[in-house]
Amino acid sequence: MRFELKAVDAGNRVVAVRIDAPDEAAARELARQRGFAVLAAGRGNALLSNPFAGKRRFPATLFAIELLALLEAGLNVVEALLALAGKEPGGENRQVLTGLLDALHRGESLSQSVGRFPGAFSPLFAATVKSSERTGDLKQALARYVAYHEELDKVRKKVMAALLYPAILLVVGTLVLAFLLFYVVPRFARVYEDISAELPFFSSLLLALGRWVEENGFAAAVLAGGALFALASSLSRQSIRAKLLERLWRAPALGERMMIYQLARFYRTTGMLLMAGIPALKAFAMVEGLLAPNLRALLARASALLSEGRSISSALTAAGLATPIATRMMAVGERSGRMGELMDRIARFYDDETARFVDAFARAFEPLLMTVLGLAVGLVVVLMYMPVFELAGSLR
Numbered sequence: 001m002r003f004e005l006k007a008v009d010a011g012n013r014v015v016a017v018r019i020d021a022p023d024e025a026a027a028r029e030l031a032r033q034r035g036f037a038v039l040a041a042g043r044g045n046a047l048l049s050n051p052f053a054g055k056r057r058f059p060a061t062l063f064a065i066e067l068l069a070l071l072e073a074g075l076n077v078v079e080a081l082l083a084l085a086g087k088e089p090g091g092e093n094r095q096v097l098t099g100l101l102d103a104l105h106r107g108e109s110l111s112q113s114v115g116r117f118p119g120a121f122s123p124l125f126a127a128t129v130k131s132s133e134r135t136g137d138l139k140q141a142l143a144r145y146v147a148y149h150e151e152l153d154k155v156r157k158k159v160m161a162a163l164l165y166p167a168i169l170l171v172v173g174t175l176v177l178a179f180l181l182f183y184v185v186p187r188f189a190r191v192y193e194d195i196s197a198e199l200p201f202f203s204s205l206l207l208a209l210g211r212w213v214e215e216n217g218f219a220a221a222v223l224a225g226g227a228l229f230a231l232a233s234s235l236s237r238q239s240i241r242a243k244l245l246e247r248l249w250r251a252p253a254l255g256e257r258m259m260i261y262q263l264a265r266f267y268r269t270t271g272m273l274l275m276a277g278i279p280a281l282k283a284f285a286m287v288e289g290l291l292a293p294n295l296r297a298l299l300a301r302a303s304a305l306l307s308e309g310r311s312i313s314s315a316l317t318a319a320g321l322a323t324p325i326a327t328r329m330m331a332v333g334e335r336s337g338r339m340g341e342l343m344d345r346i347a348r349f350y351d352d353e354t355a356r357f358v359d360a361f362a363r364a365f366e367p368l369l370m371t372v373l374g375l376a377v378g379l380v381v382v383l384m385y386m387p388v389f390e391l392a393g394s395l396r
Contacts (some may be wrong), residue, residue: 003027005036037082057095058120061149067144077138078104096120109133123286124148124272138217140277148272155264158355159323162362165371173373180380182220185210206383249294257291257357264350265290265322266299271343280312280339295321312339327350353378 003024005017017036055329063084078101085097096117096276103113111130114121125145132141189210213220234240249255266287273283284303288296302319306312313330316322322330326346333342 005031058093058117059372060121060125061146064145064149065127068139068146071139071142077110079299083364092120110138124269127273127276127286129280131278134277138239144272144275151268151348152265155261155351155354159358162358166362166366168368169366169373172379173369176373177380180377180384181209182213182217185380185384186214189214192387200383200386203383203386206380246294249292257354259295260323260350260357261354262290262292262295262353263323263326264347266295266321267326267343267350268347271347273344275342276340281306300372 002137003019004017017031017034019030030350066084067077067080070083071077075083077088081097081104085094088094095321099117100110100113102118104110111133114129121239123380128141128145129138132138163362167392185206187210189207192207235244249258269290270280270283273286274280278286281303284299288299289355291299298321302315302321303320305315310318311334313322313327313334317327324331329342329346329349330339333339336342
């Protein structure tokens with residue numbers, strides 16, 4: 001049986017080796033006897049990436065967590081990368097890791113190696129690694145990067161958790177209404193066909209809808225599917241999303257909270273870059289893509305003021321990218337020389353404020369949504385049974 005192995009040879013080059021062996025363990029052992037450090041093994045073309053598999057982005061945060069754990073266990077960078085490459089079955093992730101190893105073996109620094117893969121590693125990660133080369137403490141830099149993403153994920157999880165229950169309510173309520181309109185109402189319409197008495201106006205409208213659905217079930221399904229497809233297609237267009245976001249930004253309370261959320265991301269990322277030793281003007285340019293389109297013009301103005309010699313707090317305040325609390329805290333950071341740390345604290349303050357708003361919104365929205373869905377279901381049921389009530393009254 002033939003196995004294909006990716007291994008590191010005596011010249012520290014990553015090579016592909018083909019070995020005939022009864023099983024994978026024997027193939028690995030034969031490769032070790034020949035002086036290869038095996039990274040991965042597979043039968044035939046198992047190491048080739050699946051051409052039908054979807055393209056996944058390299059998990060840089062997970063990579064930082066695993067690399068940090070291996071470094072804290074006592075491995076050096078090359079040994080840690082070898083271990084991480086060994087657990088990858090193949091594909092783009094493995095190519096990135098082997099590319100990092102190749103660059104290190106050529107004598108490049110880790111930051112230079114990371115810079116060769118801009119599609120896998122963000123500029124923030126590259127700046128973090130580069131800052132560690134000045135301080136000589138890669139573990140601390142990676143820990144700071146991991147903590148940064150943990151804070152981002154914490155806020156995202158709070159928002160998703162708060163919106164999960166209303167989303168479930170909305171889906172269940174919609175399914176109940178669809179069941180009533182597409183299954184129950186048509187059957188009630190057939191029952192009322194033999195009744196000679198005049199039906200209430202709204203009940204007759206509902207039952208007419210039920211009869212139409214029963215007679216044109218396929219057309220109704222096509223219309224419903226087309227409406228959903230049109231909605232999804234519209235939301236996928238950048239121009240539509242931009243107009244929708246513009247309207248949301250204009251909402252008095254919601255727009256302000258969206259601004260706070262955006263500023264939290266901006267301050268956290270900028271603070272991370274400043275702690276990594278990146279100049280403020282360059283840090284602003286690197287984080288521009290994180291901001292909403294309507295805030296990028298404000299950031300450009302802040303960058304222009306900063307290039308004119310204004311302080312960070314003054315530039316951001318004049319551009320409208322700072323609240324009074326943020327301005328005071330940044331002023332403290334400028335006096336103490338801990339601007340990066342103070343910006344991270346501002347981001348945490350904003351995150352707590354966002355979490356409180358989302359929690360309060362969910363608490364108020366859930367009963368309102370339940371009330372609306374209950375009224376909608378109750379209205380359909382009452383309209384279906386209203387002719388029965390009127391018929392019972394006439395019999396008396």
